[in-house]
Amino acid sequence: MPDLFxxxxxxxxxxxxxxxxxxxxxxxxxxxxxxxxxxxxxxxxFADVLPYAVVALLAHILFLLMGVMVGSFxxxxxxxxxxxxxxASLVAYASRSLPISERRIFxxxxxxxxxxxxxxxxxxxxxxxxxxxxxxxxxPGYGLLAFVSLALAFLLGLSAACFLSTLYAHSVALLxxxxxxxxxxxxxxxxxxxxxxxxxxxxYAFFLDPAAEPLALSLLLILxxxxxxxxxxxxxxxxxxxxxxxxxxxxAERVRTLGSAHFIAKDxxxxxxxxxxxxxVIFSFLLPLGLVWVCLQVLIQFIPGIDPLVVFAVLLGVIxxxxxxxxxEFDSFSSYxxxxxxxxxxxxxxxxxxxxANLLPATVLVLAxxxxxxxxxxxxxxxxxxxxxxxxxxxxxxxxGLYPNVMLYSAGVFVRYLLxxxxxxxxxxxxxxxxxxxxxLSLLLIxxxxxxxxxxxxKWQAWEMPGY
Amino acid sequence: MIEANDLTKDYGNVTAVNRxxxxxxxxxxxxxxxPNGSGKTTMIRMLTGQVRPTSGSARVMGLDxxxxxxxxRGLVGIIPEQETPPSFxxxxxYLRFVARIRNLDxxxxxxxxxxxxLEFGDKRDVLCKDLSRGTRQKLMFSQAFLHEPRxxxxxxxxxxxxxxxxxxxxxxxxxxVRDGGTVFFSTHILExxxxxxxxxxIIHNGRLLHAGQIEDLVGSGRHLESFFLDLVKGDTGA
Numbered sequence: 001m002p003d004l005f006x007x008x009x010x011x012x013x014x015x016x017x018x019x020x021x022x023x024x025x026x027x028x029x030x031x032x033x034x035x036x037x038x039x040x041x042x043x044x045x046f047a048d049v050l051p052y053a054v055v056a057l058l059a060h061i062l063f064l065l066m067g068v069m070v071g072s073f074x075x076x077x078x079x080x081x082x083x084x085x086x087x088a089s090l091v092a093y094a095s096r097s098l099p100i101s102e103r104r105i106f107x108x109x110x111x112x113x114x115x116x117x118x119x120x121x122x123x124x125x126x127x128x129x130x131x132x133x134x135x136x137x138x139x140p141g142y143g144l145l146a147f148v149s150l151a152l153a154f155l156l157g158l159s160a161a162c163f164l165s166t167l168y169a170h171s172v173a174l175l176x177x178x179x180x181x182x183x184x185x186x187x188x189x190x191x192x193x194x195x196x197x198x199x200x201x202x203x204y205a206f207f208l209d210p211a212a213e214p215l216a217l218s219l220l221l222i223l224x225x226x227x228x229x230x231x232x233x234x235x236x237x238x239x240x241x242x243x244x245x246x247x248x249x250x251x252a253e254r255v256r257t258l259g260s261a262h263f264i265a266k267d268x269x270x271x272x273x274x275x276x277x278x279x280x281v282i283f284s285f286l287l288p289l290g291l292v293w294v295c296l297q298v299l300i301q302f303i304p305g306i307d308p309l310v311v312f313a314v315l316l317g318v319i320x321x322x323x324x325x326x327x328x329e330f331d332s333f334s335s336y337x338x339x340x341x342x343x344x345x346x347x348x349x350x351x352x353x354x355x356x357a358n359l360l361p362a363t364v365l366v367l368a369x370x371x372x373x374x375x376x377x378x379x380x381x382x383x384x385x386x387x388x389x390x391x392x393x394x395x396x397x398x399x400x401g402l403y404p405n406v407m408l409y410s411a412g413v414f415v416r417y418l419l420x421x422x423x424x425x426x427x428x429x430x431x432x433x434x435x436x437x438x439x440x441l442s443l444l445l446i447x448x449x450x451x452x453x454x455x456x457x458x459k460w461q462a463w464e465m466p467g468y
Numbered sequence: 469m470i471e472a473n474d475l476t477k478d479y480g481n482v483t484a485v486n487r488x489x490x491x492x493x494x495x496x497x498x499x500x501x502x503p504n505g506s507g508k509t510t511m512i513r514m515l516t517g518q519v520r521p522t523s524g525s526a527r528v529m530g531l532d533x534x535x536x537x538x539x540x541r542g543l544v545g546i547i548p549e550q551e552t553p554p555s556f557x558x559x560x561x562y563l564r565f566v567a568r569i570r571n572l573d574x575x576x577x578x579x580x581x582x583x584x585x586l587e588f589g590d591k592r593d594v595l596c597k598d599l600s601r602g603t604r605q606k607l608m609f610s611q612a613f614l615h616e617p618r619x620x621x622x623x624x625x626x627x628x629x630x631x632x633x634x635x636x637x638x639x640x641x642x643x644x645v646r647d648g649g650t651v652f653f654s655t656h657i658l659e660x661x662x663x664x665x666x667x668x669x670i671i672h673n674g675r676l677l678h679a680g681q682i683e684d685l686v687g688s689g690r691h692l693e694s695f696f697l698d699l700v701k702g703d704t705g706a
Contacts, residue, residue, distance in 0.1 A: 243593040248561040252568070262568040266557060273556040273595065334551055337518045338612075339569050340542035 004100070004108040012116055029124040036128025044136055053208070060153040060204040063122065067157020070117055071165065106233040110226060113158060122151045145210055152203035152218045163225035169234045255356070263349030264356065270330040281326050285319050289364065307436040309369055313381035314428050317388025318421065320361035324393055325404045327353050333402055344457040347397060358389060380439035384428065387442035394449035395420045398456035401463065469494050469619050469650045470515060474524035477510050484510040486674040487524065492652055497645045499661035500654040502671040503700060508654035509549055511671065512623050515652070516546050529619055542570070545612035549623035552604050555597035559588065559607050562596055566611045582610035586636065601628040609637065622653040626660060638664050662692045672700045
């Protein structure tokens with residue numbers, strides 16, 4: 001067991017350090033601690049909008065989801081691994097070729113995930129928060145309490161993901177029935193009383209009231225599903241082969257006037273059919289937008305004259321550019337290297353797909369203007385959104401080509417990305433504080449955006465895939 | 469159809485292909501043989517303009533592969549060794565996608581032909597990520613011949629195929645060549661080359677050690693395996 005555990009820890013380290021670089025990954029806990037420290041320092045500023053108890057709830061939900069994500073990735077992330085590294089072969093699959101039982105491997109896997117991710121995320125987060133407590137008039141003892149309750153929340157998510165994965169491996173119907181039953185139980189619990197949220201999230205209840213009962217309930221909800229998962233584990237998943245009628249041609253026909261119609265149709269099908277469907281794109285950019293909107297409501301109180309719609313448009317432009325990351329997630333130049341296709345043609349098609357997908361954030365801007373009564377500054381906000389979006393996209397394309405999901409983790413590329421974007425954004429925000437109509441200056445970004453896109457095409461056209 | 473002159477490719481300090489020259493004429497089935505890492509894949513990638521040679525040149529169907537890679541890829545069919553079809557298109561959608569890139573007509577007929585010939589019509593509506601490796605290879609084979617090219621360049625043509633399908637593919641390649649087509653393929657499986665090739669080249673450490681007719685080898689009473697092993701083991705890399 002110790003050998004297996006050590007091999008898995010090494011493997012986990014190498015998976016992450018391959019993606020992010022050894023030093024970058026080694027510094028990751030420090031970054032988590034610093035962000036937790038700085039974030040905790042700002043808590044008093046947001047106290048009216050976000051009471052401490054709500055922040056604590058959000059943190060527990062965040063760690064619960066992280067546990068779910070870690071559990072899901074470990075067991076079902078093979079598609080991702082294959083895309084990134086070619087054929088993946090993990091220690092977790094060793095029972096197929098070595099005389100080690102699946103139960104033993106899986107138990108070691110769970111212990112490894114517990115130790116590894118608590119050290120990587122929970123401990124640094126709690127340390128950062130603890131370091132901030134003297135500055136925000138909180139008892140440092142809350143730091144230790146947060147460490148325990150957040151670790152419990154993480155393990156609850158991890159254990160649940162493993163439990164559901166094991167059910168799924170045995171029977172999809174069993175999984176569906178269990179999820180439905182749990183949903184009914186959770187809804188019933190929520191309807192029973194005013195303190196319902198702590199009742200369905202015992203680690204959070206333990207944070208609010210560090211008593212034996214929520215602690216015991218948390219441990220029970222972690223250990224029982226984990227034990228069931230280990231006892232009944234199997235790596236033989238049911239056949240999930242999906243069949244689809246030809247959707248490429250009908251979709252391409254709808255966007256025929258744009259040109260590159262089959263590339264755009266392929267992008268759409270990639271997004272719709274990959275894990276999470278279109279929801280992952282919406283979720284990944286609506287969540288930060290929600291946070292931005294909350295922050296803006298706070299900023300209004302401190303900075304007189306700020307126009308929230310224009311500032312929102314600036315940030316919306318930056319965040320919407322991340323849609324390009326999703327559009328390139330399932331492609332690489334090598335997919336087209338044996339076909340009569342120019343690299344620049346693939347990039348142009350991605351830009352068209354991006355233009356279509358960008359209608360979603362544009363709609364968000366219209367809704368924000370309508371609900372926040374910002375009709376007066378809608379036009380400068382719209383110009384700002386379009387210009388910033390185009391400029392950020394152009395910088396991304398120039399620096400990373402079709403590989404933003406990998407290359408932005410390179411420290412050098414990331415610094416250049418920040419240096420190219422941050423000054424322009426800050427200038428725009430300051431100008432709009434003086435007068436919201438100065439935001440029309442953002443249209444000046446269109447020229448460098450066009451230049452960067454043109455140079456990006458040339459640069460990536462000349463790029464040659466490494467290896468032999 | 470193919471003229472390679474002093475082709476060289478360096479990757480940093482590693483010379484993957486070292487001053488290789490050869491030619492392949494129309495209607496020939498040419499097999500490039502070599503151990504793993506000998507430079508076969510790099511050779512195909514240079515001939516199809518996927519990588520630029522460090523020095524030397526290659527003309528494919530009259531075009532300079534380095535200067536007009538898109539022209540070359542438009543004319544020839546290519547099956548790369550490692551590339552797989554896009555995960556989230558079905559097998560049929562992928563063939564249609566390739567057909568649109570190549571501006572082909574009669575797409576339905578072309579797709580049906582390949583689904584029938586390689587016997588995977590029952591998988592046409594399955595996502596490529598859910599296809600077995602063998603079926604993916606059938607799909608890559610189909611995309612390479614969808615536009616009926618006069619020249620096909622194939623990296624390990626029979627990889628992942630079962631014996632029945634290997635027979636089908638070998639028969640197809642022979643009939644394709646009989647009908648005037650030309651095939652350049654690389655492999656490290658000597659039996660395949662011995663069975664279907666007209667001419668072979670043997671590459672080791674990036675250098676072409678031998679090029680000649682299979683008939684001459686057989687006529688001299690030698691087996692390809694012993695000839696290959698003697699040549700490669702005797703190569704000191706000088």
